[in-house]
Amino acid sequence: MTRSASSGPAFVAVDWGTSSFRAALIGSDGSVLSEVAGPDGILKVEGGDFAGTLRRQAGAWLSATPGLPVLLSGMIGSRNGWVEVPYAPTPADPISLAAGILRQTLDGHPLLFVPGLIHVDAHDVPDVMRGEEVQVLGTCRSLPDAEVVLPGTHSKWVTVRAGRITGFRTFMTGELYAALKGHTILGRLAEGDAHHADGFAAGVLRGYATPALSHALFTARTLPLTGRLAPEAVASYLSGLLIGAEFSGALAHAEPALPHVAVGDARLVDLYRTAATLIGLDLHAGPTHAAVDGLVALARVLDLLPGAAA
Amino acid sequence: MTRSASSGPAFVAVDWGTSSFRAALIGSDGSVLSEVAGPDGILKVEGGDFAGTLRRQAGAWLSATPGLPVLLSGMIGSRNGWVEVPYAPTPADPISLAAGILRQTLDGHPLLFVPGLIHVDAHDVPDVMRGEEVQVLGTCRSLPDAEVVLPGTHSKWVTVRAGRITGFRTFMTGELYAALKGHTILGRLAEGDAHHADGFAAGVLRGYATPALSHALFTARTLPLTGRLAPEAVASYLSGLLIGAEFSGALAHAEPALPHVAVGDARLVDLYRTAATLIGLDLHAGPTHAAVDGLVALARVLDLLPGAAA
Structure with a gap:
């Protein structure tokens, strides 16, 4: 079944980390209609006013489309973020991550917080990540078997097999x-x-x-x-x-x-x-918009993209 | 040959590190006659007034015995200390360390600065220490073959064979x-x-x-x-x-x-x-006074202990 493509806004994709905020308005065919980015990482948001930050950064998109959903990944879903989303276990794929989403509402807009991932090894030693799992999904849309390296403050090496995250090390x-x-x-x-x-x-x-x-x-x-x-x-x-x-x-x-x-x-x-x-x-x-690509992959599972080919 | 023991002061042993100062008045039979210790590590000495610190800590000993020598080890002989003593190479023993001593004078007292050690491995990678080499000498007076572990800010693992330091790792x-x-x-x-x-x-x-x-x-x-x-x-x-x-x-x-x-x-x-x-x-x-023991071993080589058995 194919549906007719549409360029109307379908959802807002937010990659909200410790030190940066990035958001994109995604069209119903999965394309990026508009983007914003700023230094409003969760540690920079005064008084925990995450709602105020989101309204300031994405307010024009939200008020233009009542009920527009917002899909958020990264440290915004941590203990120090907006709400703490329990970690989802490995192995993980878009379907299992979507099942772990925590839902809230802001001004009539559904807020969908993507869970981070926990991997517990054979010695009961856990490893965790928040945000990178979405970048990995975005990277592996066209590469279902790979070792994905995400350099940074806490670098992650993530093993993906048949499109599923099977393990990772920080x-x-x-x-x-x-x-x-x-x-x-x-x-x-x-x-x-x-x-x-x-x-x-x-x-x-x-x-x-x-x-x-x-x-x-x-x-x-x-x-x-x-x-x-x-x-x-x-x-x-x-x-x-x-x-x-x-x-x-x-x-x-x-x-x-x-x-x-x-x-x-x-x-x-x-x-x-x-x-x-x-x-x-x-x-x-890998792709330069891995986080947005990953959130779009999740949006497909969540049926947020009525205009996109399956 | 034995000489008669004497309890008269023979030299001042100073172990002067980054964060602490320890000195002992050593008798001519190698025994400790008196001790002082303080927090005047080289980083705490204002304006680089090391002479003033030594006079304050050991002035009574020095004025009581004109010409009394002072043997100093540790970071006091580094670039940030009183004078920079070039590192002596491995393998090292009391004789080679004594040969690397840098001499100065203060108020008529000979100041003898013990060199640190440098070990260069087969890949031309150097490792260095200052002060620990004297503790190792003190430890190995009764244990000529050992791996000596000196835990601390920069822990050292020092290999000693037949009383000589053959290598070490920080x-x-x-x-x-x-x-x-x-x-x-x-x-x-x-x-x-x-x-x-x-x-x-x-x-x-x-x-x-x-x-x-x-x-x-x-x-x-x-x-x-x-x-x-x-x-x-x-x-x-x-x-x-x-x-x-x-x-x-x-x-x-x-x-x-x-x-x-x-x-x-x-x-x-x-x-x-x-x-x-x-x-x-x-x-x-190991021994609790390893630094003093090591400085006494060096003093023997330097003929500072007329009353001690060889």
Whole structure:
């Protein structure tokens, strides 16, 4: 069965994280009609006035279409967000994620909060994510078997088989970098934050080859101290060390037969692809609108896209 | 040849680190005649007035014995200390360390600054220490073959064979703990700093068993988040994770036939011995005055102890 396409608005897709807010008005054929983005991450919303933020950012769309639904993913559904949505378990796909949605209402608009995911391994050790699961769905619409890498504050390596998220692992790479650079002796010999290709490469290779990270990190002090690394290369070397260690840890558990795809912040995706090349891994760049793509995939399951082909 | 023992003062032994100052008046038979200690670590000395600090802490000893020598080890001989003493290379023993001493004079007293050590591995990667080498000498006066563990901000694992330091590895365990606890999300779910035995044990075992530290660390968030770890256990769990990872990394390179000895801060030595028991390693407690013992061993080489048996 096919239905006639329509360009009328079908829903608002919101990717609302810790430090950023992005929203898109989606047409009933699944296309993006309009977009807004701002720095109103959940930690920046004063007094927890999430409703006020949403009205300010998307108010024109909402008032133009009474009852227009809003589909929200990311940390907005966490304990520190608008409402806490219980994590959905792995394996997960659009149907199981849709089943975990928590519904509220704002000014007559249905608010649909997408759950994060929890993966509990064989040793009863949990790992969690919020927001990335939607980016993975968006990435895997055209790639049902993949290892999806989402670099960031808490990098995620997500295994997808037949369109289902079967497991994932978090690496605290970005947060470690900030804490080490800003609050340890490793930052004191660094001059500047500009990307230094040789320093980054040296760091990636050492971090990838050295099993003990807390030992490898000390080389970010001893190499500049002994004139083996230029002060302006130290920050990139440290970044490389952490990313190299992440690749080492992640690839020890990844399934080598799967294609590897990186999605997220364009600068980080580039950096991770550079690191991958250095260690001989083929890491492709994923779609640039993975979150919107994932929310559209969910909207299909939720019957929010009357005009879209199934 | 034996000489008659004397209780007259022979030299002042100073162990002067980043955050603490310790000095002892040593008799000519090598015994400790008097001791002082204070928080005047090199980072706390205003305006770099190290001479004023030494005069204030040890002035009575110095004025009582004109020309009394002062033997100083630790970060006082670093770039941020009184004078920068070039690192001495491995392998190192009392004779080679004595040869690297940098001499100055204060009010007619010889000041003898002991060098730190640098170890450069087969890949031209350096590691360094300042102060611990003297503690190791003190520990190994009665134990010429050992792996000496010095827990702390930058933990050191030092290999000693036939009384010579042949190599060592640094792990940034203490500094990582402070940065992670104070400046990342891992500190936010922690309640208090009190030692929690079960939390510590769980951390040690997980840190020891998990190769990827930046992944293991995230469990200090997910376990309390999912009710698997009590908030009051989180700080000890994080400490255990880092110490377990240190043991894993260090033991991968240690020579298992050597006895393992921990020296330094009594609380940390206890903690490391608890961790060792959990993973099945026999870790002995070393002497409590290892730094003074090491400076006395150096003083013998320097002929500062006329009354001591050779």
